Amino acid sequence: MSAMDWASARDLLAGRTAIVTGAGGGIGRGLACALGRVGAKVVVAVRRRTTGEETAALVRADGGEALVVEADVAKRAAIDALASETIAAYGGVDIVIHNASSALSGKTFALEDVNDGDWDEQCDTALAAPFHLAQVLFEPLRRSGRGRFIVLTSSQGLHGGAMNPVYTACKSAQRGFVKALAREWGPHGVTVNAVAPAALTDAARDYLARDPERAKAAAANFPLGRMGDVRDDIGAAVVAMCSDYWRYVTGQVVNVDGGYYTAL
């Protein structure tokens, strides 16, 4: 596998401002670092400032620009504040990426065992947050002229993962949200898409490292033979989606997963 050629894309998103929710680790951190590498000003939206500062430090170490904003994206007031701080710092918003996910996403549930707390925790982040983000950030995205609204979903929502029915329902619901919003915002020049990634996050790496046989079996599910790097595979694809090269693509669910899900 050849190394990702970042140098050729160095100024691809220069001058644009990107908000990434859930950017304190995992995929969100990879997205932030990728966006910073191609010149975007990155707003690292996180629940805990400490994790956000770690991400911002990585972005800045690569020569990028980052602003950390503490925000519980399930709450409208937090989104209002996120928008205000971003616009005050950078003058506008061109890209919104909703990546934040509940800590319960990876938990296994039988349907009969799901209680209201499990439900609220997952749905607030998956379904209330994108509603708030869309409401609050529509105008800046429209004014951008190159507005991009991207939701990180999951192939679980496509193939109907059995592990966590609430997660599966939420990720499938995000598809409906993206398709409908894409049609609503198309006349305003804002594209709306979803990404279903297969990412080798630190948590996934640790999990697979404890069981080499499972890791080998898991790799076999991917035609490319591996899960994606959060920055160089998932982040790079999202960077492309944010660029002018993807300006005519909207209402799509894009699987960035090494060929894992091919049933569409």
Place this chain on the structure above:
Amino acid sequence: MAADASWLHGKRVFAVSVGAGLADAVVDGVADLGAEVTRLGGDLDLASAASVAAGIDAAVAAHGAPDLVVLSVIPTAAMRPDAIDAMAEADWREAAIEGLRTTMRLLQALGPHMKPHGGAIVFVAPSLSLVGTPRMIALSTLLEGQRGLMKSVARQWGASGVTLNWIAAAPRALAPFDGVALAARPDAVTIALGRAPDPRTEIAPLLGYLGGDAGRAITGATLMLDGGEWMVP
């Protein structure tokens, strides 16, 4: 073409309709196929998981466990077209999040009665979420969430012999959409059959198939009944 009335003869059917009543005409057709239909919905207390379970338990006590459940959960807030930036948060929550929660609670309540002997659950919904509909973003979100939940539960309950499937019908075939101004152009693609299906005589027979013995090997599927409009991949 007449459907085979033997498919549902003597079968117990629960028709659970919450909100918009999208499946009412389809359920009439299910009754035509010889099923013993119990209509539920307006009498269910949806306030909590316990109250939903109590309502389903009472229906089972009165009529026996269902062989087929026809499910349609569409809060009325989801049927009101509006731009997302003009939508009240309370309406979003009622339409998208609470509608989905109610669906989950109904499945939770039905599971203990269906898993011991198997059966079929069929959602009846408009097809518009598969292509997305502007000004009805909450409805699109709800429907795709329900469809994802349907697939997940189909996997969880498959070994128990309970199947779950999804019928995506042309909105124009469902009476509650008669007065709804859909923003999507109706002539965006050619409708192969040139018309929408009749819910009573052309959609209901598919429920008869899915709820009868012949349909036991189908689960987690989405079946488009839109006259060949979108032909999804």
